[in-house]
Amino acid sequence: MPQPPIAISFRPLVVSDLATLHEWLHRPHVSEWWGDPGTPEQVEQDYLPLTKKESTTRGYIALLENEPIGFIQSYVVMGSGDGWWKQETDPGARGIDQFLANAEQLGQGLGKAMIQAFMDWLFQDSTITKIQTDPAPENDRAIRCYRQVGFVEIGAVITPDGPALLMVKERSR
Ligand SMILES: CC(C)(COP(=O)(O)OP(=O)(O)OC[C@H]1O[C@@H](n2cnc3c(N)ncnc32)[C@H](O)[C@@H]1OP(=O)(O)O)[C@@H](O)C(=O)NCCC(=O)NCCS
Numbered sequence: 001m002p003q004p005p006i007a008i009s010f011r012p013l014v015v016s017d018l019a020t021l022h023e024w025l026h027r028p029h030v031s032e033w034w035g036d037p038g039t040p041e042q043v044e045q046d047y048l049p050l051t052k053k054e055s056t057t058r059g060y061i062a063l064l065e066n067e068p069i070g071f072i073q074s075y076v077v078m079g080s081g082d083g084w085w086k087q088e089t090d091p092g093a094r095g096i097d098q099f100l101a102n103a104e105q106l107g108q109g110l111g112k113a114m115i116q117a118f119m120d121w122l123f124q125d126s127t128i129t130k131i132q133t134d135p136a137p138e139n140d141r142a143i144r145c146y147r148q149v150g151f152v153e154i155g156a157v158i159t160p161d162g163p164a165l166l167m168v169k170e171r172s173r
Pocket of ligand 1: 029030033098099100101105106107108109110111112113134135136139140141142144145148
């Protein structure tokens with residue numbers, strides 16, 4: 001029997017989310033791929049800017065039926081700075097990074113649903129041409145998930161955070 005679509009929505013990250021975000025980032029299935037987030041103060045320093053409207057990187061809490069299930073951030077690729085994506089010349093290119101908060105929800109299709117819903121929302125902005133993501137080359141679960149929502153492998157890249165697999169989803173014509 002066909003399943004009803006999973007109702008996933010997003011709300012902008014706010015200051016009062018930072019303590020929860022710190023706790024999520026310390027969960028082993030997240031820190032395995034996102035690295036050691038450090039102290040609450042470091043998380044505040046790193047993520048408070050993502051709550052600001054003027055920031056080119058914005059953070060969101062993903063909600064499933066109003067329950068928080070994960071974090072996702074989007075960024076303007078061109079002009080990222082600090083050695084990131086120096087070759088990008090398309091102002092319509094966006095990048096995304098994400099994780100599911102609950103280890104027991106991994107590998108069941110929730111990530112695909114979350115990312116698909118987020119990309120559908122991003123592409124409502126007609127100036128956005130493509131969306132990229134850059135998993136670690138050995139993050140097989142993430143790569144498989146990203147392939148299934150239409151990301152195409154562009155190739156291996158070296159980022160300021162180390163080796164990554166650059167994957168891109170172009171806007172559908
Ligand atoms: C990456 C992430 C968002 C993907 O969400 P998810 O719900 O786990 O992924 P999905 O279930 O939608 O898709 C994963 C696919 O990989 C498969 N898979 C699950 N575990 C796997 C593993 N250990 N190795 C390889 N493939 C795996 C799943 O079966 C599924 O494929 P299928 O649909 O063909 O069965 C989530 O796993 C996550 O938050 N991981 C921890 C943090 C992280 O890695 N973030 C991404 C950094 S780039």
